[in-house]
């Protein structure tokens with residue numbers, strides 16, 4: 001074994017102490033060896049790793065290669081983009097939840113794409129209202145997908161375009177429809193989906209682990225719906241940089257470093273009162289700003 005060459009691969013799945021690593025179209029079941037714990041590195045799905053084989057199907061994980069980015073909730077590394085699966089109802093649409101997810105992705109430099117589900121459960125007037133919500137996020141510059149406005153063929157080709165050669169994480173509340181959507185895109189996956197009422201009542205999640213799958217020429221991670229938030233590991237004064245419509249206009253504020261709260265001649269507040277920045281976005285900004293400001297200091301590991 002000592003003479004074996006190190007192999008390189010990617011962690012596809014992590015389950016009770018084992019890491020399944022894909023290398024040359026083959027999965028090796030590995031265990032971590034070495035001082036990962038001391039180095040405070042937890043091997044994570046999506047990690048590019050070096051490992052040594054002990055037999056045809058097994059080996060030891062020796063090294064995690066530097067990450068481009070990583071998320072804690074869901075735990076995944078080296079992601080290009082996130083599909084935010086967001087339901088209109090069951091569970092109800094929440095501006096706050098969506099904005100929190102967007103900020104978390106912006107901080108980690110991961111491109112969000114917002115995909116709305118359960119529009120079929122809306123009546124016409126609610127649907128009209130929902131289109132306005134969609135447009136407000138489009139206006140900020142986010143790509144959004146309202147599937148009910150597209151025929152199946154168009155949707156299929158869109159998902160080919162989006163997923164190809166990318167690593168995409170499907171995120172969203174439990175019951176939002178992540179697994180259902182993945183089954184639509186790639187029926188061969190046959191992912192288990194949950195009856196929403198049962199799922200919510202029992203507080204159970206249908207999807208329990210993060211794993212990568214090949215879909216449409218790219219890699220996709222289905223993730224368990226979350227019940228708590230990612231900690232936003234930034235200083236409150238920098239939160240403004242993760243609201244694109246604030247960031248893009250901040251140069252017109254009178255003060256450099258304006259946090260758009262109490263400063264005079266603030267362009268963001270002007271845009272807000274002119275209706276060009278959404279009140280919900282501003283309210284969620286203030287809310288997050290206060291949460292971050294009031295929490296105990298976080299000491300960076302590095």
Ligand SMILES: Nc1nc2c(ncn2[C@@H]2O[C@H](COP(=O)(O)OP(=O)(O)OP(=O)(O)O)[C@@H](O)[C@H]2O)c(=O)[nH]1
Pocket residue numbers: 117118119120121172173174175176177178179180181192193194195196199204205206207208223224225226
């Ligand atoms: N009416 C309607 N129901 C949907 C839609 N998308 C998903 N559902 C239903 O919602 C329930 C939950 O869907 P899942 O795909 O299991 O949700 P999930 O986001 O994967 O949930 P977790 O695995 O728990 O995180 C299932 O009963 C689906 O059939 C939709 O667009 N319209």
Ligand SMILES: [Zn+2]
Pocket residue numbers: 250253254258259260261263265266267268269
């Ligand atoms: Zn300002």
